[in-house]
Amino acid sequence: MFDSGVVPTALERARAALQSVERRVGVEHHTPVEQRERGLELTPPSPAPLTELLPGGDLPTGAAVTVRGSASLMCWLLGVTQRDRWVALVGWPELNPVALAEAGVDLERVVVIPEARGHVAVVLAALLDGVEIVVAGPRARLTASERRQLLARARQRAATILSPVSWEGSAFILDVEQARWSGPERGAYWLREAHLSVVRRSRADDSGTRFEVTRHDTAAPTTVPTRTTGQAAGRRRAG
Structure with a gap:
């Protein structure tokens, strides 16, 4: 009772x-x-601008950044970070001006050198003296010594080097591990939507930070952080 x-x-x-x-x-x-x-309720993160991929929200000056696995992501990053800065593209003739314009790049402030042939290091060094963002494309073949010298020059000139291949001493690396495109006929004729799985690797990211990047039609791409990668991914660090 x-x-x-x-x-x-x-x-x-x-x-x-x-x-x-x-x-x-x-x-x-x-x-x-x-x-x-207690603030413990779990809610899915909201999509953020693509600049969330970049520590500090912008390209670092006096540094190199590696963007591997997607020319589209390279174009989008240029579109959201260029503002009134000049961009030089060296050794990347396949990078379509239409794609750059659709990504928001101001083509009037872009210098394009499709082939530098045997003078790649000399051309890049000259551009770093007066251009804020220099993209060294896949055909801009350099030795490890030349990359070190160009990175030192970028530091002196407060310029940024972007590369789709590994660059020793990169401030961070953006690795696109998976890319999915959709549209009519699964995107074969008219790409309407893109989904990229991106891992950012840097000293500050410990074992790596994972993001999902999405772009619908011609809207600005957005990103959502998801989780850190495992120990295996942590072995692939910047620089």
Whole structure:
């Protein structure tokens, strides 16, 4: 018989028993109200501008950045970071001006040198003296020594080097691990939507930070951070 005159229901007795067991084994239980009060309620992150991929929200000056696995991501990054800066593209004739314009790049502030042949290092060094963002494309073949010298020059001139291949001493690396395109005939004729799985690797990212990048039609691409990568990914670090 209960003094209060209130007989607990079976559900209330079960909850009380469960909480008693949880306390004994060290499990902390939170109701939805408690979760909101403690800030523990998990909500999916909202899409953010593509600049969320970049530490500090912009390309670093006096540094190199590696963007591997997607020419589209390279174009989009140029579109959101160029502003009133000049861009030089060296050794990348396949990079379509239409794609650059659709990505938001101001073509009037772009210098294009499709082939530098045997003078790649000399051409890049000259461009770093007066251009803020220099893209060394896949045909801009350089030795490790030349890359070190160009990075030192970029530091002196407060310029940024972008490369689709590994560049020793990169401030960070953006690796596109998967790219999915969709549209009529699965995107074969008219690409309407893009989804990229990107991992950012840097000293500050520990084992790597994963993002999902999405672009619908001609809208600006957005990104959502998801989770850190495993230990295996952590072995592939910048620089």
